[in-house]
Amino acid sequence: xxxxxxxxxxxxxxxxxxxxxxxxxxxxxxxxxxxxxxxxxxxxxxxxxxxxxxxxxxxxxxxxxxxxxxxxxxxxxxxxxxxxxxxxxxxxxxxxxxxxxxxxxxxxxxxxxx
Amino acid sequence: xxxxxxxxxxxxxxxxxxxxxxxxxxxxxxxxxxxxxxxxxxxxxxxxxxxxxxxxxxxxxxxxxxxxxxxxxxxxxxxxxxxxxxxxxxxxxxxxxxxxxxxxxxxxxxx
Numbered sequence: 001x002x003x004x005x006x007x008x009x010x011x012x013x014x015x016x017x018x019x020x021x022x023x024x025x026x027x028x029x030x031x032x033x034x035x036x037x038x039x040x041x042x043x044x045x046x047x048x049x050x051x052x053x054x055x056x057x058x059x060x061x062x063x064x065x066x067x068x069x070x071x072x073x074x075x076x077x078x079x080x081x082x083x084x085x086x087x088x089x090x091x092x093x094x095x096x097x098x099x100x101x102x103x104x105x106x107x108x109x110x111x112x113x114x
Numbered sequence: 115x116x117x118x119x120x121x122x123x124x125x126x127x128x129x130x131x132x133x134x135x136x137x138x139x140x141x142x143x144x145x146x147x148x149x150x151x152x153x154x155x156x157x158x159x160x161x162x163x164x165x166x167x168x169x170x171x172x173x174x175x176x177x178x179x180x181x182x183x184x185x186x187x188x189x190x191x192x193x194x195x196x197x198x199x200x201x202x203x204x205x206x207x208x209x210x211x212x213x214x215x216x217x218x219x220x221x222x223x224x225x
Contacts, residue, residue: 004156035215042117042202042217043157059214090156099145099206099213100164105156 002027004106006091012112013081021076021109023091029104031097032074033058034066036087037108043090049074050097081113118146118186118203118216126222133190135219137203140184144211147204148177148188151218157202160188193223 004025013019025032033048035058045058049068063085065077074093078085089109094101118137127133137146145164149157161172163179163186170177176189190197200218 040217043215045212045214048212088154092157097212099143099147099204099211100162102147102159102162103149103157103204103213105158107156108154110154 002104004091004093004104006089006106006109008109009107010110012114014114015082016080019078019081019111021078021089021091021111023074023076023106024072025074025091025093025104026072027093027095027104028071029093029095030071031095031101032068032091032093033103034064034074034076035090035092036060036085037090038087046076046089048097081111083113085111086113087111117214118205120201120203120216120219122219123217124220124222126224127193128224129193129195131193133193133197133221133223135188135201135221137186137188137205137216138184139186139203139205142181142184142208143205144208145206146179146186147213148175148186149202149204149215151200151202153199157215160201190221193221195223195225197221198223 034046035043047066049055091106092103094103118139148160202218204213
């Protein structure tokens with residue numbers, strides 16, 4: 001089954017404790033991205049990747065890192081999480097990065113930073 | 115980056131009724147997509163409409179695009195309880211093909 005998976009689905013952590021949210025897709029998609037969703041603000045893009053070893057900042061990249069060492073994986077790293085990073089996070093992938101491409105979303109990771 | 119704005123923020127209708135929501139954007143676009151999100155889950159693509167198209171249909175969904183008014187509408191006909199979800203429009207801009215999402219319209223279909 002074609003899908004985007006994220007782990008963990010739920011995470012409660014404390015300020016400053018480094019964490020990684022994994023994202024994997026099995027559709028051989030070139031383009032992957034991370035979004036955060038906050039009430040009233042919609043989805044805001046954090047980082048995106050056009051291909052292996054190619055990543056770029058989205059609209060809200062501060063406090064996040066990503067890597068794209070393999071085509072299927074695109075982990076999101078919070079080196080020193082803060083309470084304002086409490087949010088619902090989505091990984092998405094698409095064939096290309098064009099606005100004609102359908103984006104496939106993972107199930108989401110609900111992160112709480114205390 | 116550009117972001118579409120959906121209107122209304124929330125909508126409550128009776129099963130069987132039609133639901134209409136709108137998306138307005140600020141600058142010219144190449145493409146506009148609509149997505150659905152069931153509570154707390156990932157978004158699912160519904161339909162793509164290109165700037166040279168005025169209307170598209172997919173099952174019970176009808177999407178229109180008025181580039182002169184910089185707006186799009188999504189109509190769900192004969193709504194069902196399973197249509198209860200949030201609906202998002204995603205737009206690019208004429209010089210950037212990257213998608214930006216709005217804040218969404220939350221639709222509740224009452225049985």
